[in-house]
Amino acid sequence: MTYFSTDFTLGILGGGQLGKMLLAETLKYDIRTAVLDPSADAPARFGCQRFEQGDLLDYDTVYQFGKKVNLLTFEIENVNVDALEQLEKEGVTVYPTPKSLRTIQDKGLQKDFYKKHNIPTAPFEYFSSPTLLNESLIQGKWSYPFVWKSTRFGYDGNGVKIVRNDKDLASLPQGDCIAEEYASITKELAVIVARNAKGETVTYPVVEMEFHPEANQVEYVLCPARIPQTISERAQKIALQVAQSFESIGLLAVELFLTQTGEIWVNEVAPRPHNSGHYSIEASYTNQFEQHLRAILNLPLGSPKSKVAGVMVNLVGEEGYTGDVLYKHIEEVLALEGVTPHIYGKRQTRPFRKMGHITIVHPNIEIARIIAQKVKETIRVIAKK
Amino acid sequence: MTYFSTDFTLGILGGGQLGKMLLAETLKYDIRTAVLDPSADAPARFGCQRFEQGDLLDYDTVYQFGKKVNLLTFEIENVNVDALEQLEKEGVTVYPTPKSLRTIQDKGLQKDFYKKHNIPTAPFEYFSSPTLLNESLIQGKWSYPFVWKSTRFGYDGNGVKIVRNDKDLASLPQGDCIAEEYASITKELAVIVARNAKGETVTYPVVEMEFHPEANQVEYVLCPARIPQTISERAQKIALQVAQSFESIGLLAVELFLTQTGEIWVNEVAPRPHNSGHYSIEASYTNQFEQHLRAILNLPLGSPKSKVAGVMVNLVGEEGYTGDVLYKHIEEVLALEGVTPHIYGKRQTRPFRKMGHITIVHPNIEIARIIAQKVKETIRVIAKK
Numbered sequence: 001m002t003y004f005s006t007d008f009t010l011g012i013l014g015g016g017q018l019g020k021m022l023l024a025e026t027l028k029y030d031i032r033t034a035v036l037d038p039s040a041d042a043p044a045r046f047g048c049q050r051f052e053q054g055d056l057l058d059y060d061t062v063y064q065f066g067k068k069v070n071l072l073t074f075e076i077e078n079v080n081v082d083a084l085e086q087l088e089k090e091g092v093t094v095y096p097t098p099k100s101l102r103t104i105q106d107k108g109l110q111k112d113f114y115k116k117h118n119i120p121t122a123p124f125e126y127f128s129s130p131t132l133l134n135e136s137l138i139q140g141k142w143s144y145p146f147v148w149k150s151t152r153f154g155y156d157g158n159g160v161k162i163v164r165n166d167k168d169l170a171s172l173p174q175g176d177c178i179a180e181e182y183a184s185i186t187k188e189l190a191v192i193v194a195r196n197a198k199g200e201t202v203t204y205p206v207v208e209m210e211f212h213p214e215a216n217q218v219e220y221v222l223c224p225a226r227i228p229q230t231i232s233e234r235a236q237k238i239a240l241q242v243a244q245s246f247e248s249i250g251l252l253a254v255e256l257f258l259t260q261t262g263e264i265w266v267n268e269v270a271p272r273p274h275n276s277g278h279y280s281i282e283a284s285y286t287n288q289f290e291q292h293l294r295a296i297l298n299l300p301l302g303s304p305k306s307k308v309a310g311v312m313v314n315l316v317g318e319e320g321y322t323g324d325v326l327y328k329h330i331e332e333v334l335a336l337e338g339v340t341p342h343i344y345g346k347r348q349t350r351p352f353r354k355m356g357h358i359t360i361v362h363p364n365i366e367i368a369r370i371i372a373q374k375v376k377e378t379i380r381v382i383a384k385k
Numbered sequence: 386m387t388y389f390s391t392d393f394t395l396g397i398l399g400g401g402q403l404g405k406m407l408l409a410e411t412l413k414y415d416i417r418t419a420v421l422d423p424s425a426d427a428p429a430r431f432g433c434q435r436f437e438q439g440d441l442l443d444y445d446t447v448y449q450f451g452k453k454v455n456l457l458t459f460e461i462e463n464v465n466v467d468a469l470e471q472l473e474k475e476g477v478t479v480y481p482t483p484k485s486l487r488t489i490q491d492k493g494l495q496k497d498f499y500k501k502h503n504i505p506t507a508p509f510e511y512f513s514s515p516t517l518l519n520e521s522l523i524q525g526k527w528s529y530p531f532v533w534k535s536t537r538f539g540y541d542g543n544g545v546k547i548v549r550n551d552k553d554l555a556s557l558p559q560g561d562c563i564a565e566e567y568a569s570i571t572k573e574l575a576v577i578v579a580r581n582a583k584g585e586t587v588t589y590p591v592v593e594m595e596f597h598p599e600a601n602q603v604e605y606v607l608c609p610a611r612i613p614q615t616i617s618e619r620a621q622k623i624a625l626q627v628a629q630s631f632e633s634i635g636l637l638a639v640e641l642f643l644t645q646t647g648e649i650w651v652n653e654v655a656p657r658p659h660n661s662g663h664y665s666i667e668a669s670y671t672n673q674f675e676q677h678l679r680a681i682l683n684l685p686l687g688s689p690k691s692k693v694a695g696v697m698v699n700l701v702g703e704e705g706y707t708g709d710v711l712y713k714h715i716e717e718v719l720a721l722e723g724v725t726p727h728i729y730g731k732r733q734t735r736p737f738r739k740m741g742h743i744t745i746v747h748p749n750i751e752i753a754r755i756i757a758q759k760v761k762e763t764i765r766v767i768a769k770k
Contacts, residue, residue, distance in 0.1 A: 002711065002712070004710075004712050004715060004726075004728050005710050005712070005728055005730060005731070005732055020412070023412075023432075024409055024412065024413075027405070027408075027409065027431065027432055027730075028409075028725070028726070028727050028728070029726060029728055030728035030729065030730040030741075046412065046431075046432060046433070046434060047408075047412055047431060047432045048431070049431060285722075285723050285746065286725075290725070294719065299716060299719050300716060300719045300720035302719070302724070302725075303722055303723060307692040307693045307746065308692045325389075325390050326387065327387070327389045327390070330389060331684060331685060334679065334684050334685045334687070335685035337670075337688055338670050338688060339687070340413070340671070340675070340687075341389075341413070341414060342413050343389050343390055343413070343414055343415035344415065345390060345412075345415040346390070347390055356415075361670065361692065
């Protein structure tokens, strides 16, 4: 099979920033692409050869789109997996596999999977409704605080809540959920593993995520994580075990908790390029998007090593502003050393919306972190007057 | 002025690989673009917001295209400069400036410019035809061997010839030309300088070019050049002097000869991203395309320093093959360390056509060069059966 400068077409479900950054790599390789996204304004509407507007959760839309491509992938988990399975049955290659996606889409199934494969994860229990969870509390099987997670379609901190009292409990939406032990976390880490159909794998360095205290969104991602080598190695080993257990094809981003007692727990995984890997565009020998492409095309994988240290700053819409976006003071940020902006191409800002990110690279991670803080304190994502 | 995620539109004359790689950066910054190119199959037809097919040398086509954009730039020198000058008069910003382009387009004017600004360059003489050059030879003012250059529209070694005898002389096409002293060159070097409208400049490291012995095309570009520090510094100083003399805005790629007697001569310049700067996508803190964008938008310039050493291998069509391109053994190349392919998106190969390039990065330039040779010896750009 030859992909380069041919009619071979890669279909991408989802045209957000991840799709857009993946297109930068398909353009580099000259691989034809078609993108499906519900929004006519999707960031990935430029850079593909064909853009279709449509609902990613609609069976027919996804099925029809998939029938027209040679290989199908996705940049978002919230897609119609029944259609993917049908396409697979009919001979369309879908990577990452629908089977792994189905498990990952449901946090209950995902947790069961870890248990079954002896992958360390926080103790948990499944409930078909918050009412049953409440009964379990009354019976003393669970106690505050604990972590509530909706089993379906959580994203960027939605569908996850720390429940500290009856009032928190009463505010939970209906539906399937899990309760998870609330452990004291010292660091949130992530490791990206790439695996191709030949079963070859590469494991990226461990990154460290620093979260915004209120919005539960990542503010900084640091690579390498500032942790002892032994912990790094354990984290990479666990991430590789997860990817191999899933027999994943493409990228698998594994989010991990480092507990105060020194345990490493798998929090959750994403079978796609991930916010925690954006630093790789500037810092790595092979960035995560090119790596995903290599993996799903069953090409040799590239080196996951870093050329330099990297820190990524997410640019999210400032609270109190909704409307046409303005990146205030971006010029001052551009004057700082080793700074590269990625503006996703969303015209409208709203509080906490992911609008872009900025990567800071430097041979020294501590200096990169200092510059990153300056970036964060300088730039403002607001709306025009 | 704000450019990011607005209606501000950058017009790009030329949609070849340089335009395509520039679009990777406009997408990163979310700056709207329009591209004009004579070919419906131009590599940069994807990734822009608007693509127009048209003749870059036609006054009206260029003028009408320019009237619809906020800022006009070009990725190729062979454009209608009269139209650019008229657009500038009517208030359209054109960077690099039409004035510098007019000088650069004509090799006679370019050489005069160097003379006037005390910029070291090979001794030369202008002739309005090869017949007059022949008379000069007969009179003993010139003797074989010397370098003949057409004053207009030379590209990739076309329009340049080493004239060694009467037969060579007889084969020269009619038209304005210059004769240039043929010196023994030890190395061909290049330095890219970026300058914005505020007059800020940054100078990239010196690169070294290795040429294909027959096709007079660059086979390898190495950064850093393997030359003594003192020569590096002189080369950078001369390149900066050239950029400042032109009051250039945007990138200026300065090609230099290092002679056997240790002199550095300016060969010629290109007011745009340049083949000799492709290594920067993987190796530099700020790649040449992002730098060009920063410069023409009058934004702060980024660091031109390298994270790692880089070697670029041009992928040109193999002799004897014309037709639908096949990148044979590209998979073996992808398995080598630190390798990134750039496939330009031309469907048809022909002998010596620039079809793509491959960058090899490594902390050590000597190892990068060894891998580059392996790349070159492995991949074949041929046509499908």
